[in-house]
């Protein structure tokens with residue numbers, strides 16, 4: 001988590017340090033190594049040919065993959081795979097393949113034999129296996145990722161999610177966008193066909209190949225005739241005037257849900273026990289397994305089973321507020337009492353443990369020990385911009401707004417007038 005925030009800050013410093021040198025054009029405003037690529041990018045690689053004598057095959061690790069199965073699929077014999085595995089034994093454990101990371105093999109076009117192999121272990125390390133006579137030799141190299149800013153655009157047809165998938169916007173960025181706007185927009189009800197969004201986001205490349213996405217640095221959603229903009233500044237998101245987009249606590253700490261199935265009531269009949277009791281929170285109906293966010297920055301106070309609540313988490317957000325999350329299917333790994341969490345961290349997953357008839361999240365906001373209605377309570381906003389930050393923020397907005405508002409290149413290419421320019 002801290003690493004994630006640190007990278008955002010260093011990027012911001014690059015951006016704001018540069019405009020003080022020159023204000024002439026876009027190319028000068030950005031540091032030279034940060035490129036803005038205007039295209040609806042896909043992170044999936046297609047096999048490409050490396051020179052005329054070799055062909056490159058690539059594979060992104062999925063759950064349950066094993067290297068021997070992948071290599072068998074690439075046509076390697078059991079004996080070759082055994083030699084390959086033996087060469088790696090001293091430098092890397094081949095069982096530790098991580099979901100989502102990339103494998104690449106380069107093959108001799110004539111003999112279809114494996115010439116070289118690469119696996120990006122993490123953002124700093126690369127496993128390189130090269131043919132060595134009759135066998136292979138393996139080593140771990142350090143790799144440095146190059147960060148680029150890429151633009152993604154989509155027009156909403158039926159749902160935001162579907163539009164994003166069709167425009168090949170990585171899921172991670174879609175969820176991030178929903179989280180950024182969660183206090184401003186209700187993605188279940190506020191979007192209409194014809195609404196659209198654009199975003200500028202970090203994409204990390206390993207020698208020309210996209211390997212992962214980072215933060216959204218700016219976004220724009222046009223919904224119902226209104227435009228909502230978001231700019232990332234010092235790990236938080238603000239509108240163009242510098243107003244924070246977040247509340248200190250989320251009203252609905254889920255990215256996706258079906259509906260509010262039960263509201264906050266001082267007295268109601270319990271659906272399972274039949275007894276009349278207050279309903280001290282809201283029930284948010286969602287698919288089992290939907291990630292649950294920490295509603296605000298805070299400290300985990302309780303993780304475990306709590307009677308009819310089933311698997312429950314309680315977070316303390318300072319002296320005034322607590323939040324409670326019940327009926328979870330499971331907790332996020334590593335979550336324990338005393339752990340510090342940031343707003344938006346995944347703390348668990350929707351389920352129906354305890355007294356519950358269907359998967360949902362029971363969510364409470366407790367103020368000075370007393371439950372308040374999460375949907376209506378007057379929640380404080382996040383800290384506003386400090387006055388010393390106004391000027392650098394304004395410069396950042398000026399730079400990014402120009403990029404966000406530019407007509408996407410894809411559309412420009414489709415225009416018949418394009419050739420004449």
Ligand SMILES: [Zn+2]
Nearest residue numbers: 281282283362
């Ligand atoms: Zn409930």
